[in-house]
Amino acid sequence: xGIFRDLLRDGKFRVGFIIICLILILALLSxxxxxxxxxxxxxxxxxxxxxxxxxxxxxxGQDVFWQLTFAIRxxxxxxxxxxxxxxxxxxxxxxxxxxxxxxxxxxxxxINDSFLVLPLLPILILISSLIKGRLSFVGLGLILSxxxxxxxxxxxxxxxxxxxxxxxxxTALLSGTSTIQLVFKEYFPFVIPIVFSTLINNMSWAIGMxxxxxxxxxxxxxxxTLGTVLQWAISYQAMLLGLWWWLLTPVVTSVLLFVSxxxxxxxxxxxxxxxxxxxxxxxxxx
Amino acid sequence: xxxIKAENLKAYYLLDIGGKLHSVRAxxxxxxxxxxxxxxxxxxxxxxxxxxxxxTLYGMVEPPLNVVDGKVYYRIDNEYKNIFSMNGSLESxxxxxxxxxxxxxxxxxxxxxxxxxxxxxxxxxxxxxxDKSTWRKNIExxxxxxxxxxxxxxxxxxxxxxxxxQRVTIALATILNPKIIVADEPSTALDVVAQRxxxxxxxxxxKSLKNTIILVxxxxxxxxxxxxxxxxxxAGKIVEEAPxxxxxxxxxxxxxxxxxxxxxxxxxxSYKVSAPGAPPSLINPPSGCRFHxxxxxxxxxxxxxxxxLINVNSEHRVACFLYSKEREL
Amino acid sequence: xxxxxLIPRLIQYLLVIFVGVTIVFFVPRLTxxxxxxxxINTITRMGTYLDPKAVEKMxxxxxxxxxxxxxxxxxxxxxxxxxxxxxFGPSLFRFxxxxxxxxxxxxxxxxxxxxxxxxxxxxxxxxxxxxxGFYYDKRWARVMESIAMVIRPIPYYIFAxxxxxxxxxxxxxxxxxxxxxxxxxxxxxxxFIFELFRYAFLPLxxxxxxxxAVTLQTMRLIVSNIVKEDFVTYARAGGxxxxxxxxxxxxxxxxxxxxxxxxxxxxQIFSGALITEIVFSYPGMGTLLYNAIATGDFNLIxxxxxxxxxxxSTFILLIDLLYPLFDPRVRYR
Ligand SMILES: Nc1ncnc2c1ncn2[C@@H]1O[C@H](COP(=O)(O)OP(=O)(O)OP(=O)(O)O)[C@@H](O)[C@H]1O
Ligand code: SF4
Ligand SMILES: [Mg+2]
Numbered sequence: 001x002g003i004f005r006d007l008l009r010d011g012k013f014r015v016g017f018i019i020i021c022l023i024l025i026l027a028l029l030s031x032x033x034x035x036x037x038x039x040x041x042x043x044x045x046x047x048x049x050x051x052x053x054x055x056x057x058x059x060x061g062q063d064v065f066w067q068l069t070f071a072i073r074x075x076x077x078x079x080x081x082x083x084x085x086x087x088x089x090x091x092x093x094x095x096x097x098x099x100x101x102x103x104x105x106x107x108x109x110x111i112n113d114s115f116l117v118l119p120l121l122p123i124l125i126l127i128s129s130l131i132k133g134r135l136s137f138v139g140l141g142l143i144l145s146x147x148x149x150x151x152x153x154x155x156x157x158x159x160x161x162x163x164x165x166x167x168x169x170x171t172a173l174l175s176g177t178s179t180i181q182l183v184f185k186e187y188f189p190f191v192i193p194i195v196f197s198t199l200i201n202n203m204s205w206a207i208g209m210x211x212x213x214x215x216x217x218x219x220x221x222x223x224x225t226l227g228t229v230l231q232w233a234i235s236y237q238a239m240l241l242g243l244w245w246w247l248l249t250p251v252v253t254s255v256l257l258f259v260s261x262x263x264x265x266x267x268x269x270x271x272x273x274x275x276x277x278x279x280x281x282x283x284x285x286x
Numbered sequence: 287x288x289x290i291k292a293e294n295l296k297a298y299y300l301l302d303i304g305g306k307l308h309s310v311r312a313x314x315x316x317x318x319x320x321x322x323x324x325x326x327x328x329x330x331x332x333x334x335x336x337x338x339x340x341x342t343l344y345g346m347v348e349p350p351l352n353v354v355d356g357k358v359y360y361r362i363d364n365e366y367k368n369i370f371s372m373n374g375s376l377e378s379x380x381x382x383x384x385x386x387x388x389x390x391x392x393x394x395x396x397x398x399x400x401x402x403x404x405x406x407x408x409x410x411x412x413x414x415x416x417d418k419s420t421w422r423k424n425i426e427x428x429x430x431x432x433x434x435x436x437x438x439x440x441x442x443x444x445x446x447x448x449x450x451x452q453r454v455t456i457a458l459a460t461i462l463n464p465k466i467i468v469a470d471e472p473s474t475a476l477d478v479v480a481q482r483x484x485x486x487x488x489x490x491x492x493k494s495l496k497n498t499i500i501l502v503x504x505x506x507x508x509x510x511x512x513x514x515x516x517x518x519x520x521a522g523k524i525v526e527e528a529p530x531x532x533x534x535x536x537x538x539x540x541x542x543x544x545x546x547x548x549x550x551x552x553x554x555x556s557y558k559v560s561a562p563g564a565p566p567s568l569i570n571p572p573s574g575c576r577f578h579x580x581x582x583x584x585x586x587x588x589x590x591x592x593x594x595l596i597n598v599n600s601e602h603r604v605a606c607f608l609y610s611k612e613r614e615l
Numbered sequence: 616x617x618x619x620x621l622i623p624r625l626i627q628y629l630l631v632i633f634v635g636v637t638i639v640f641f642v643p644r645l646t647x648x649x650x651x652x653x654x655i656n657t658i659t660r661m662g663t664y665l666d667p668k669a670v671e672k673m674x675x676x677x678x679x680x681x682x683x684x685x686x687x688x689x690x691x692x693x694x695x696x697x698x699x700x701x702x703f704g705p706s707l708f709r710f711x712x713x714x715x716x717x718x719x720x721x722x723x724x725x726x727x728x729x730x731x732x733x734x735x736x737x738x739x740x741x742x743x744x745x746x747x748g749f750y751y752d753k754r755w756a757r758v759m760e761s762i763a764m765v766i767r768p769i770p771y772y773i774f775a776x777x778x779x780x781x782x783x784x785x786x787x788x789x790x791x792x793x794x795x796x797x798x799x800x801x802x803x804x805x806x807f808i809f810e811l812f813r814y815a816f817l818p819l820x821x822x823x824x825x826x827x828a829v830t831l832q833t834m835r836l837i838v839s840n841i842v843k844e845d846f847v848t849y850a851r852a853g854g855x856x857x858x859x860x861x862x863x864x865x866x867x868x869x870x871x872x873x874x875x876x877x878x879x880x881x882x883q884i885f886s887g888a889l890i891t892e893i894v895f896s897y898p899g900m901g902t903l904l905y906n907a908i909a910t911g912d913f914n915l916i917x918x919x920x921x922x923x924x925x926x927x928s929t930f931i932l933l934i935d936l937l938y939p940l941f942d943p944r945v946r947y948r
Binding site for chain 2: 844845846848849850851852853854855856859863864867868871941942943944947
């Protein structure tokens with residue numbers, strides 16, 4: 001709780017936190033939605049925002065607001081799945097490379113850097129174009145996780161490298177602690193904060209990727225996500241038809257979501273960085 | 287004639303840690319005056335505020351460091367000017383009038399440009415260097431004078447050894463022949479040979495240019511060989527000040543005695559131990575005489591009152607209740 | 616220098632290509648779909664004008680290309696052999712034009728868009744970020760950083776879409792898409808170049824604004840550490856002019872890590888360029904990719920993915936090779 005209070009002192013964190021809370025509330029509202037998100041023509045078509053349909057309705061006869069609540073929920077779920085599994089890969093890669101060192105380290109980091117610089121979009125498109133349409137959103141999350149770990153593995157590795165130099169590694173090794181125990185007991189407390197701060201960035205990346213793939217028609221368009229909602233609006237020419245509420249809703253929501261996630265991640269990583277922690281010791285001018 | 291004077295100088299690092307205000311009293315009520323054509327040494331253990339003091343004397347006061355009280359005067363054109371009310375013009379007298387050799391000058395040169403470029407930047411900011419070939423000749427002569435090969439000018443900093451870089455920094459700080467040179471541990475990070483060369487260099491510069499050098503080092507051996515006068519600092523305060531020979535032959539303050547005792551003496555193989563314990567935290571220094579927790583001669587009075595720096599003779603000052611009853615108010 | 620700097624980079628270069636191509640090779644094998652059958656379906660669905668013989672022949676070619684001949688290792692080697700010859704087979708959508716030809720036609724557009732936007736935004740972003748970092752105690756500097764902070768996390772697609780809506784639909788200042796006016800013959804006339812520029816403007820701007828925001832922010836962070844370096848503090852103590860310190864000391868040094876960062880983010884920038892092209896129907900590889908997806912042209916998708924891998928890693932290698940020019944510490948070791 002102390003950490004949270006410290007973070008709240010940062011304006012960036014406050015703004016990000018408030019927006020993300022609002023977005024989360026929207027996502028939770030999906031559970032009380034009066035509509036089934038996969039059904040069409042449950043409402044009159046193309047209505048502008050009104051009291052009854054606060055964000056209007058779309059050309060498929062769906063309520064834009066309630067559709068949005070499902071979209072946020074699903075997009076966040078994909079992001080969490082992707083971020084969760086990619087963190088597991090990143091932790092394993094980072095721990096092994098950093099702890100074992102030597103040739104294995106160089107090899108793993110070579111692979112790691114390859115994933116880092118490869119143009120992922122064409123490769124992801126290649127994959128999803130093969131399983132087009134059959135992709136459940138869990139599957140999409142898993143695929144994204146296979147490609148989203150390399151940066152964080154690098155960060156974790158360098159943290160392990162610096163921890164290895166510390167005394168407790170030697171003491172622990174001398175006192176007969178097994179490697180596994182050592183890694184989990186001594187290193188994890190230091191790795192967890194990094195994992196958490198990269199988690200948010202990774203979620204943001206996954207949401208962006210989902211939108212991109214959906215726009216290209218490569219995901220299951222039956223499931224409402226921020227990407228598919230946008231894709232429907234575009235393929236129905238919402239802009240040309242003047243149905244701005246339909247197009248703007250996912251655009252504005254995703255911009256808010258990305259900005260708030262980013263603010264949170266910047267604020268948290270500043271908090272975790274010892275250099276900026278010293279900076280936070282506010283300098284008083286006379 | 288005094289060229290630089292500090293009066294009741296107090297410079298604190300003001301910090302806000304977790305909402306609480308802390309001040310590190312690194313320079314606490316210091317009065318000194320430094321004469322023309324002398325090497326003024328400042329000695330003391332690590333963390334006692336030596337660097338802070340000479341940064342303040344040099345006028346390089348940036349947050350979190352703040353001058354809370356007192357004044358520093360430079361004599362410019364026979365007039366004493368308080369540097370803290372000079373504002374912008376302080377920049378303009380740098381390098382011409384006063385220059386600075388920082389502590390740990392291993393990485394003080396811009397790593398991506400050649401040495402000569404650093405000279406152009408420093409010189410060009412203070413004098414007109416449109417006649418580059420003459421200036422280049424001047425710089426080369428200056429290098430020759432300091433025993434530095436001129437081809438160093440076309441090298442990058444990382445190509446030079448630590449000792450070489452230190453000497454280049456000294457050359458850079460003396461190129462415009464300033465009246466005052468402030469040097470912070472110029473020889474500390476070097477090996478013994480380079481150390482001697484650097485000290486010798488400073489000595490020669492002073493001899494030929496007749497300027498003032500303020501030399502900070504915790505190494506009493508260096509002070510013995512080069513300083514004319516020495517001030518001993520402890521926990522943000524000057525505790526003793528006297529000409530070098532007087533300090534070594536007749537040290538008064540118990541702390542000075544410890545410092546000198548820590549010197550290996552010829553013929554005496556047993557190193558004398560330094561004062562037990564470590565210098566105190568400057569956030570919360572001990573009451574009374576700040577040295578009292580480590581002083582073997584401490585009296586009741588020492589825990590309560592702060593001894594004032596008083597003259598025991600015209601050249602020798604000390605702040606200790608063993609020699610006077612006067613206290614700081 | 617050669618051994619310590621060059622060789623690791625060459626090895627990494629080969630490794631990136633190896634990893635990328637291997638992924639491309641194995642992806643069709645790991646998915647439950649048979650790409651060859653899917654492609655045959657795509658083709659036969661598109662028209663009956665193909666006689667069965669041609670289909671059979673193509674099935675053979677495809678099987679060879681996607682390795683249904685020989686064991687896995689042989690298939691893998693054959694795959695490499697074809698790639699190195701630039702043989703990605705025919706496009707299925709525009710049969711029988713070879714994939715490599717289609718890519719070759721759209722490559723210049725992408726290359727133009729990508730290089731101009733990348734270098735300009737890198738340069739502008741670094742200068743701005745350097746200045747913002749150097750004058751961070753000023754209000755305007757913080758305002759600029761806040762703007763960058765809000766723009767930066769927006770994905771390329773969304774940002775391009777917003778740009779398109781605002782400047783093409785609403786303000787109607789720019790064309791809705793394409794690379795040049797319909798029916799105009801390319802020439803070296805001023806008018807044509809102007810038209811090219813008019814069509815490229817929005818995609819360029821949309822990529823550059825994002826690029827500048829990212830570069831500005833990372834640069835600001837690097838600068839905030841560089842200003843605390845000894846050589847900067849010392850230059851200030853020496854009364855060196857502020858402008859010299861800002862550019863020659865701070866920005867010049869902070870740009871070095873930014874060269875490496877550029878190399879590392881090239882893959883992302885390239886992906887962004889593809890997406891931006893799609894939004895503006897700019898006739899480069901992105902739009903080609905989009906058409907390939909829409910028509911199920913698996914050959915073309917694979918060709919684009921492979922060419923991208925080769926292109927990006929070569930680009931990164933080039934940056935790495937140029938790096939010593941900027942950093943004397945690498946040049947003279
Ligand atoms: N930027 C800073 N912020 C807060 N405290 C500082 C800062 N710089 C120095 N101090 C504190 O001020 C005190 C004096 O530091 P100073 O560097 O002047 O000592 P010094 O005598 O030069 O030591 P050394 O021999 O190690 O160089 C120390 O306790 C130090 O911890
Ligand atoms: S004043 Fe007292 S405590 Fe301080 S040095 Fe003198 S005798 Fe020691
Ligand atoms: Mg010091």
